[in-house]
Amino acid sequence: MFEYAPAPESRSVVDLKPSYGLFIDGKFVDPADGGSFKSINPASEEVLAEIAEGGAQDVDRAVRAARKAYDKVWGPMPGRDRAKYLFRIARIIQERSRELAVLESLDNGKPIKESRDVDLPLVAAHFFYYAGWADKLEYAGFGRRPTSQHSGAYPQPLGVAAQVIPWNFPLLMLAWKIAPALAAGNTVVLKPAETTPLTALLFAEICQQADLPAGVVNIVTGAGETGRALVEHADVDKVAFTGSTDVGRAIARAVAGSRKKLTLELGGKAANIVFDDAPVDQAVEGIVNGIFFNQGHVCCAGSRLLVQESVAEQVLESLKRRMAQLRLGDPLDKNTDIGAINSAAQLSRIRELTEAGAAEGAQQWSPPCELPERGFWFAPTIFTGVTQAHRIAREEIFGPVLSVLTFRTPAEAVEKANNTPYGLSAGIWTEKGSRILWTADRLRAGVVWANTFNKFDPTSPFGGYKESGYGREGGRHGLEAYLNV
Amino acid sequence: MSERVAVRKTYKLFIGGKFPRSESGRSYLVQDSNVSLASRKDARDAVVAARAAGKGWAGATAYNRGQILYRVAEMLEGRREQFVALGVPADEVDAATDRWVWYAGWSDKLPQVYGGANPVAGPYFNLSAPEPTGVVAVVAPETPALLGLVSVIAPAIVTGNTVVVAASPTAPLAAVTLAEVLATSDLPGGVVNILTGRLSETVPTLAAHMDVNAIDLTGVTDPELAADLEVKAAENLKRVLRPVAAGHDWSADPGLGRMTALLETKTVWHPKGV
Numbered sequence: 196m197f198e199y200a201p202a203p204e205s206r207s208v209v210d211l212k213p214s215y216g217l218f219i220d221g222k223f224v225d226p227a228d229g230g231s232f233k234s235i236n237p238a239s240e241e242v243l244a245e246i247a248e249g250g251a252q253d254v255d256r257a258v259r260a261a262r263k264a265y266d267k268v269w270g271p272m273p274g275r276d277r278a279k280y281l282f283r284i285a286r287i288i289q290e291r292s293r294e295l296a297v298l299e300s301l302d303n304g305k306p307i308k309e310s311r312d313v314d315l316p317l318v319a320a321h322f323f324y325y326a327g328w329a330d331k332l333e334y335a336g337f338g339r340r341p342t343s344q345h346s347g348a349y350p351q352p353l354g355v356a357a358q359v360i361p362w363n364f365p366l367l368m369l370a371w372k373i374a375p376a377l378a379a380g381n382t383v384v385l386k387p388a389e390t391t392p393l394t395a396l397l398f399a400e401i402c403q404q405a406d407l408p409a410g411v412v413n414i415v416t417g418a419g420e421t422g423r424a425l426v427e428h429a430d431v432d433k434v435a436f437t438g439s440t441d442v443g444r445a446i447a448r449a450v451a452g453s454r455k456k457l458t459l460e461l462g463g464k465a466a467n468i469v470f471d472d473a474p475v476d477q478a479v480e481g482i483v484n485g486i487f488f489n490q491g492h493v494c495c496a497g498s499r500l501l502v503q504e505s506v507a508e509q510v511l512e513s514l515k516r517r518m519a520q521l522r523l524g525d526p527l528d529k530n531t532d533i534g535a536i537n538s539a540a541q542l543s544r545i546r547e548l549t550e551a552g553a554a555e556g557a558q559q560w561s562p563p564c565e566l567p568e569r570g571f572w573f574a575p576t577i578f579t580g581v582t583q584a585h586r587i588a589r590e591e592i593f594g595p596v597l598s599v600l601t602f603r604t605p606a607e608a609v610e611k612a613n614n615t616p617y618g619l620s621a622g623i624w625t626e627k628g629s630r631i632l633w634t635a636d637r638l639r640a641g642v643v644w645a646n647t648f649n650k651f652d653p654t655s656p657f658g659g660y661k662e663s664g665y666g667r668e669g670g671r672h673g674l675e676a677y678l679n680v
Numbered sequence: 681m682s683e684r685v686a687v688r689k690t691y692k693l694f695i696g697g698k699f700p701r702s703e704s705g706r707s708y709l710v711q712d713s714n715v716s717l718a719s720r721k722d723a724r725d726a727v728v729a730a731r732a733a734g735k736g737w738a739g740a741t742a743y744n745r746g747q748i749l750y751r752v753a754e755m756l757e758g759r760r761e762q763f764v765a766l767g768v769p770a771d772e773v774d775a776a777t778d779r780w781v782w783y784a785g786w787s788d789k790l791p792q793v794y795g796g797a798n799p800v801a802g803p804y805f806n807l808s809a810p811e812p813t814g815v816v817a818v819v820a821p822e823t824p825a826l827l828g829l830v831s832v833i834a835p836a837i838v839t840g841n842t843v844v845v846a847a848s849p850t851a852p853l854a855a856v857t858l859a860e861v862l863a864t865s866d867l868p869g870g871v872v873n874i875l876t877g878r879l880s881e882t883v884p885t886l887a888a889h890m891d892v893n894a895i896d897l898t899g900v901t902d903p904e905l906a907a908d909l910e911v912k913a914a915e916n917l918k919r920v921l922r923p924v925a926a927g928h929d930w931s932a933d934p935g936l937g938r939m940t941a942l943l944e945t946k947t948v949w950h951p952k953g954v
Contacts, residue, residue: 338936444917447910635946640946644949654798655947656798
C-alpha cells in the first residue's frame with residue numbers, strides 16, 4: 196500500500212460561533228427555558244459549539260411564525276417569486292459550498308471527499324431542481340382538480356410542515372425536506388439531529404442572506420423531546436420524518452386521527468446481489484461503495500451481500516484485498532475513505548450488533564486498520580457464514596459492517612433479498628440484461644441499483660416499501676408529499 | 681295449482697373465490713336475510729387468500745387486468761335488475777358499472793402517467809414505475825351500498841393489489857351480490873375477498889395484521905375508531921387512507937388519489953456505457 200502524506204482541508208473557512216440560538220421568524224433567538232447542549236466533532240470529541248435546546252414553547256413559537264408566514268407571505272406569493280428565492284438559496288449554497296462541506300465533516304465525521312463531492316453538489320442541485328417546480332405545479336401531473344376543491348390555483352400546498360431529519364446526511368436531508376416543501380408553497384419548521392445541527396444553522400444564515408421572508412423557514416434544534424413537540428403540535432398540517440423505523444412508528448401513532456399528512460423515510464437492510472457472471476472488480480467497488488460509503492451510516496446501504504455460491508470465494512478474496520486499501524482517519528483529510536462514527540451512542544450500537552454477530556457464529560474479519568485514539572471509530576468489517584436468522588442479517592447496523600450470505604439460484608436470491616421487513620433499496624450485479632430486469636421486477640424495494648450503487652439525484656424518487664416507510668422524496672413524486680392531492 | 685315456493689339465497693362470505701359461511705357458524709339478521717357474521721378468524725383467512733392471490737394478480741399484464749375489470753362491468757350490467765331488486769337505485773347501478781369501465785382503462789395508463797424516465801445528472805438509465813403495495817384492507821362506505829363499494833375496490837385492484845373488504849354492516853346484500861358478479865368475471869379467486877358482519881370484529885384484526893400492507897378507512901364513521909385503527913396500522917407502517925368526510929359525493933370524478941395511495945414507486949438505475 197502507498198504511504199499517503201496528510202492532506203487536510205483547512206478548517207479556517209468555517210467561522211464557528213461559541214453558541215447558537217434557535218432560528219425563528221427570521222432571527223436567531225434564545226430558547227424560552229434557556230436549555231442547551233453541545234455539538235462535538237466525533238473525530239476528536241472536541242466541543243464545536245453550544246446549541247440551544249428548543250422546548251414545547253419554542254416549538255409553538257416557531258409553528259406560529261411559520262403559520263403567519265404561510266398565511267401572509269409565502270402562501271399568497273406567486274410561484275415564480277417563490278422559485279426565485281429557491282434559486283437564490285441554491286446559488287448561495289454553491290458559492291459557500293466549501294464552508295458548508297468543511298462544517299459538515301467537522302460536525303458529522305464524514306470524509307471531506309464525500310461532503311465536498313457528494314453531499315454539497317446534491318444539496319445545491321436539490322434546491323435548483325425544486326425551484327423550477329414552484330411555478331409549474333399545475334403541470335406536475337396530479338390530475339384534475341377534485342370537484343370538491345375550492346377555487347384558486349391547483350394543486351394547493353398543505354400549510355405548515357414539521358420536518359425532523361437524521362444525522363447521517365444533515366444538510367442533504369435538510370435539502371430533501373425544505374426544497375420541495377417551499378416549492379409547493381408550504382412553510383416549515385425543521386428540527387435537525389442533535390448531534391449534527393451546525394450546517395442547518397448555517398443554512399438559516401443563508402436564508403437570511405437570501406432575504407427569504409421571515410418565518411418561511413424555522414430551525415428548532417434539540418433532541419427527541421423537541422421533535423415530539425413539533426410532530427404533535429396541533430397547528431401542523433404535514434409531518435415528514437427521516438430516521439429509524441421505531442421512531443417512524445411512534446410518529447405514525449402520534450399523528451393517527453389527525454389531518455396531518457405523513458411521509459416517512461426509515462431504515463433499511465438492503466441486499467446487494469452478485470450473480471456469477473458479474474464483473475468482479477466492478478462488483479467489488481459497488482459492494483465497498485454500498486456499505487462503506489459514509490461509514491455505513493446510510494439507510495439504503497447495501498448491508499447484506501448476497502453472492503452466488505460459485506463465485507463467493509473469488510468475490511470475497513477481491514473484496515478483502517480492496518478493503519485493505521481503505522484509508523480510515525481524519526475526516527478533513529482529502530485522502531480519507533472512512534471517517535468517524537457519528538456518536539458514542541451509534542458506536543456502541545454497532546459494537547453491540549457485531550458482538551452479537553460473532554456470538555451467533557458468524558466469522559468476523561477486518562483488514563489491519565489503526566484507529567485514532569480520540570473520537571469514535573470502527574474498522575470496516577465483514578461477516579461471513581451469516582444465516583438469515585442472525586441479528587446482523589436482520590437488524591439495521593448503520594455502520595461499516597457487511598453481512599455476507601450466499602445463494603445458488605436467482606429465485607433463492609430474490610427470496611432472501613425480500614426476506615426482511617424493510618424495503619428501501621437493493622443492488623444487482625450481472626452482465627445479463629434480462630436477468631437484471633427479472634430480478635428488479637421481483638425485489639420489493641423502492642430503489643434498485645443495477646451494476647451501480649448509492650446513486651442519488653434530485654429528479655429520481657427515493658423511498659421505501661414495507662417498514663422502510665412511505666412517500667417518496669425527489670422528482671415529481673417528491674412534490675406530492677407537500678401538496679393537497 | 682299452488683303458488684311456486686321461491687328458492688331463497690343464502691348470503692355468505694367471499695374468500696379466495698369461494699363462498700364459505702363464517703367459520704364461527706354465526707349469522708345476523710339484516711335486510712330481511714340471515715347474513716354471515718364474519719369472525720376474526722375469517723378476517724385472517726381472507727388475508728391469507730389475498731396474499732396468495734397477490735403474486736399472480738400483480739404479475740398479470742396490465743392489459744389482462746384491464747380486460748378483467750371491464751368484464752366485471754359487463755357482468756354487472758347484466759345483473760342490473762338484481763341490484764335494483766335489492767333496493768339499489770338504477771342510477772347507482774349504472775354509475776357503478778361505469779366506474780368499473782373507467783378504472784379498467786387505467787390499468788395500462790397509470791404507469792405512464794404516474795411513472796417515467798428521470799433525467800438524472802449523469803450517464804444513467806433511470807426509470808420510476810408504480811407497483812402495487814400488496815394486500816389492502818378496505819372498510820367500504822356505509823352508503824351508497826354499491827357505488828361506494830365499487831369506488832373503493834376498483835382503484836385498489838386495478839393496479840395489482842388484492843383486497844379484503846369489510847362490507848357495509850347495514851347494507852351487505854349488495855356486497856355479497858357483487859361478489860357473485862366478481863366470481864363470474866374471470867377475476868382470480870382471492871383478489872377480492874368480502875367480509876360481512878360487525879366492523880368492530882373484523883376491522884381491528886385487519887388493521888393490526890402484520891401481513892396487510894395498507895388500510896383504507898373510508899367507511900369508518902367514528903373518529904375515535906378511525907384513530908385507533910390508524911394506531912394499530914402503525915405497527916407495520918401500513919399505508920393509511922383516512923375516512924372521507926360525511927356527505928362525500930361518490931358520483932364525482934374520483935381522480936387518481938385512490939389508486940396512487942395504494943402504490944409503491946420503484947426506481948431502477950443502470951449505468952450507460954460501452
